[in-house]
Amino acid sequence: MSNLEEDRFEAYLRTFRPLRPDPLPEFRARSARFRFPFAWAAGAALGGLMLLAGMHDWQVEDHGTPRVVSVAPQVTQSGPLRLRDINSLLTKADSLKAGLDAVTWKPRRVQVGPGQQSALAVLGEDKEKL
Amino acid sequence: MRDRDEIEKLYRHHGAALVLFAASIAGSRNSAQDAVHRVFVKLLDRGLKYEVTDAKAYLFTAVRNTVLNDHKQRARVVDLDPDIAWFDPPAQDYHAQRQLQLAIKQLPEDQREIVILHVWGELTFGQIAEVLRISSNTAASRYRYALNKLREHMTAPEGSRVQS
Numbered sequence: 001m002s003n004l005e006e007d008r009f010e011a012y013l014r015t016f017r018p019l020r021p022d023p024l025p026e027f028r029a030r031s032a033r034f035r036f037p038f039a040w041a042a043g044a045a046l047g048g049l050m051l052l053a054g055m056h057d058w059q060v061e062d063h064g065t066p067r068v069v070s071v072a073p074q075v076t077q078s079g080p081l082r083l084r085d086i087n088s089l090l091t092k093a094d095s096l097k098a099g100l101d102a103v104t105w106k107p108r109r110v111q112v113g114p115g116q117q118s119a120l121a122v123l124g125e126d127k128e129k130l
Numbered sequence: 131m132r133d134r135d136e137i138e139k140l141y142r143h144h145g146a147a148l149v150l151f152a153a154s155i156a157g158s159r160n161s162a163q164d165a166v167h168r169v170f171v172k173l174l175d176r177g178l179k180y181e182v183t184d185a186k187a188y189l190f191t192a193v194r195n196t197v198l199n200d201h202k203q204r205a206r207v208v209d210l211d212p213d214i215a216w217f218d219p220p221a222q223d224y225h226a227q228r229q230l231q232l233a234i235k236q237l238p239e240d241q242r243e244i245v246i247l248h249v250w251g252e253l254t255f256g257q258i259a260e261v262l263r264i265s266s267n268t269a270a271s272r273y274r275y276a277l278n279k280l281r282e283h284m285t286a287p288e289g290s291r292v293q294s
Binding site (some may be wrong): 006009010013014016017018019020021022023024026027080 | 140141144146147148149150159163164166167168171174214215217218219226230249250272274277280281
């Protein structure tokens with residue numbers, strides 16, 4: 001057999017791959033740890049989240065005893081709702097929810113003084129589309 | 131002592147060839163794997179010594195010694211089992227795989243070892259000489275004989291092969 005034939009035959013033999021042995025038990029446990037290197041970190045993060053959720057539930061339960069639902073303060077003045085009115089309502093309200101309830105938009109009839117025109121009314125009359 | 135990672139790397143790289151080599155001496159793949167495992171467990175316990183310059187040759191020598199010691203203790207000749215696969219054949223050619231195993235089985239033991247060490251263990255003739263305690267020239271000439279025999283066997287028609 002010439003050297004070339006020898007090399008070719010050798011290359012052909014190498015296409016048969018020896019079967020892999022079973023991993024050593026000593027390496028098996030270790031490779032599982034290496035396969036999921038961040039598993040412990042993910043577990044710790046999950047645990048932390050669960051702890052936070054638990055604490056939150058505890059706090060809610062602690063304050064969750066029946067209580068008087070706060071009544072939203074009403075806008076006493078007539079006229080448009082302005083930013084300072086919203087600030088005032090939010091600060092006076094017992095809770096954020098009550099404050100938000102108070103500032104929800106309600107239709108108000110705006111009184112226009114003599115010689116004045118409502119911009120909305122003027123725009124409503126304009127039939128030309130912009 | 132070298133660290134555990136290096137030993138694990140050696141097992142990953144040479145484990146398959148070491149088991150094949152051990153199976154060619156022991157006959158059974160199970161006892162071959164067992165011998166290779168024992169060598170690595172020992173290495174993990176004691177570490178790979180710094181004076182070992184050629185880790186690959188060292189591993190093949192250690193595996194060979196372990197298998198030969200087992201043979202002595204069992205005091206019996208183990209016939210190679212052609213039905214247990216040693217290889218993952220190319221293109222799932224299981225017929226060729228069986229042919230190759232039969233051909234390897236028919237080689238004299240000294241030639242069989244050299245073929246496996248050179249082709250699948252990827253040892254140089256110098257390293258083979260170290261493992262088998264023979265000269266490099268002897269290893270190379272035995273290899274050529276073995277390769278010719280393998281080729282003859284694998285290209286010969288089915289009925290004309292001598293079954294042992």
